[in-house]
Amino acid sequence: MASERGYRMAVLVKQVPDTRHLSGEVMKPDGTVNRAALPAIFNPEDLNALEMALQVRDEKGGHITVITMGPPSAAEVLRDSLYRGADQVILLTDRRFAGSDTLATSYALSCAIKRLGAVDLVFCGRQAIDGDTAQVGPQTAEKLGIPQITYAERIVQLDGDEIVVMRALERGREMVKCSLPCLLTVVASANRPRPPSARRRIAYKLAAAPHEYPTLLQKWPEFESEAQLDSFLEARGLRIPVWTVEDIGADPDKVGLAGSPTQVYKINMVVLEKSETKEIPPTREGIVALVQELVQEYIIG
Numbered sequence: 001m002a003s004e005r006g007y008r009m010a011v012l013v014k015q016v017p018d019t020r021h022l023s024g025e026v027m028k029p030d031g032t033v034n035r036a037a038l039p040a041i042f043n044p045e046d047l048n049a050l051e052m053a054l055q056v057r058d059e060k061g062g063h064i065t066v067i068t069m070g071p072p073s074a075a076e077v078l079r080d081s082l083y084r085g086a087d088q089v090i091l092l093t094d095r096r097f098a099g100s101d102t103l104a105t106s107y108a109l110s111c112a113i114k115r116l117g118a119v120d121l122v123f124c125g126r127q128a129i130d131g132d133t134a135q136v137g138p139q140t141a142e143k144l145g146i147p148q149i150t151y152a153e154r155i156v157q158l159d160g161d162e163i164v165v166m167r168a169l170e171r172g173r174e175m176v177k178c179s180l181p182c183l184l185t186v187v188a189s190a191n192r193p194r195p196p197s198a199r200r201r202i203a204y205k206l207a208a209a210p211h212e213y214p215t216l217l218q219k220w221p222e223f224e225s226e227a228q229l230d231s232f233l234e235a236r237g238l239r240i241p242v243w244t245v246e247d248i249g250a251d252p253d254k255v256g257l258a259g260s261p262t263q264v265y266k267i268n269m270v271v272l273e274k275s276e277t278k279e280i281p282p283t284r285e286g287i288v289a290l291v292q293e294l295v296q297e298y299i300i301g
Contacts (some may be wrong), residue, residue: 005061005062005063006057006060006061006062006063007056007057007060007061007062007063007120007121007158008062008063008117008118008119008121009048009053009056009057009062009063009064009065009119009120009121009122009123009125010064010065010066010067010113010116010119010121010122010124011046011049011064011065011066011067011081011086011122011124012046012049012067012068012109012122012123012136012137012140013042013043013046013047013049013050013066013067013068013077013078013081013125014043014046014068014069014070014074014075014077014125014128014130015040015041015042015043015068015074015076015077016040016041016042016043016128016129016130017039017040017041017072017130018039018041019038029037032251040073040074040076042077042080042124043128043129043130043189044125044129044188045125045126045128045186046124046125046128046189047084047124047125047193048125048186048187048190048191048193049124049125049184049186050064050066050081050084050085050086050123050193051084051190051191051192051193051194051278052152052155052184052186052190052191053121053123054084054085054194055155055191056121056155056158056212057085059158060076060158061172062089062120063088064086064087064088065087065088065089065090065110065116065119065272066078066081066086066087066089066090067084067086067089067090067092067093067109067113068089068090068092069092069093069097069105069109069112070090070091070092070093070097070099071093072091072093072212072286073207074091074093075208075209075211075212075240078090078091078207078209078240079207082204082207083196083200083201083204084193084195084196084197084200085194085197085200086196088221089240089241090112090240090241090242090243091209091240091241091242091243092108092109092112092242092243092244092248093242093243093244094244094245094255096214096245096252096255096256096258097245097256098256098257099256099257099260100255100257100259100260101260101261101262102133102135102136102263103139103259103260103261104254104255104256104259104260105136106135106136106139106140106143106148107143107255108245108248108250108255109140109258110143110144111155111248111249111250112243112248113140113144113248114144114248114249115247118181119181120161120180120181121163121180121181121182121183121184122141122144122146122181122182122183122184123183123184123186124140124183124184124186124187125137125185125186126135126150126186126187126271127185130198134144134150134185137150137183137185138150138183138185140183140195141182141183144181144183145180146182146183147178147179147182147183147185148182148183149163149165149167149176149178149182149183149184149185150167150184150185151167151168151169151185151187151258152165152166152167152168152184152185152186152187152190153165153166153167153168153173153186153187153189154166155191156163161180162177162178162179162180163178163179163180163182164176164177164178165178165184167264168187168189168190194200198255201297204238206233206238207233207238207239207240208233208236208238208240209239209240209241209242210226210230210242211242213226213229213230214226216270217229218227220237
């Protein structure tokens with residue numbers, strides 16, 4: 001149950017390749033995504049999850065910890081989370097996490113949440129645009145041993161240790177009541193994420209993880225060593241904590257490729273070629289006929 005200070009919340013976010021800008025080098029021979037070939041962005045529905053947590057804190061009070069698992073560069077989405085209102089951020093990064101499928105990822109995330117201590121609510125986006133599996137949230141809830149509400153669109157009521165959520169389903173809406181703690185996967189229609197705050201951007205512009213210190217020392221020659229820079233950032237709450245496999249108490253055999261039973265069997269590249277053209281008259285009748293044909297061919301719904 002929430003304390004007098006409000007609800008303790010964790011938000012799981014991910015830095016993903018921007019799939020709106022695909023190139024021919026987007027996939028590696030082993031079936032994994034060549035992330036270096038695409039610009040990285042904040043997974044869209046994770047922003048909706050963060051916004052829902054922020055709305056809970058605005059109304060009920062509480063504390064929000066944002067966690068991401070990824071390469072060192074994923075610190076960028078954590079800074080963005082701080083700009084938008086997160087109280088605390090944590091970066092899970094370790095070479096042994098590389099190649100994790102949803103099973104290994106959810107295991108690592110659940111270990112990190114357990115290290116945080118008791119939480120009332122866990123939020124995450126419905127799915128990530130680089131995998132589209134929608135599995136990490138539910139699998140994390142299972143490993144934490146807590147109930148889950150998927151496709152969450154709106155928190156209708158939150159009182160004590162009970163929550164009522166409206167789910168957005170393909171054929172309508174559904175109201176679900178659940179006891180806390182629980183995990184919610186949030187859909188894009190849930191809200192409009194608030195933009196980064198100019199005030200918080202100024203306050204947290206120096207937030208950095210230890211692997212970024214060499215670059216910062218080049219910008220700030222007044223610091224003589226990484227240790228001095230670390231003390232400066234730590235004293236001001238600007239040091240982004242980095243947790244490894246050992247830090248979260250995870251079994252190395254259950255993370256990364258070692259803990260990932262999913263393997264890519266085959267990749268099929270779809271090439272669209274111009275084989276037939278049809279001229280559509282620029283009239284109302286021509287446009288109506290085109291739309292009807294597209295619907296009949298299941299190109300649009």
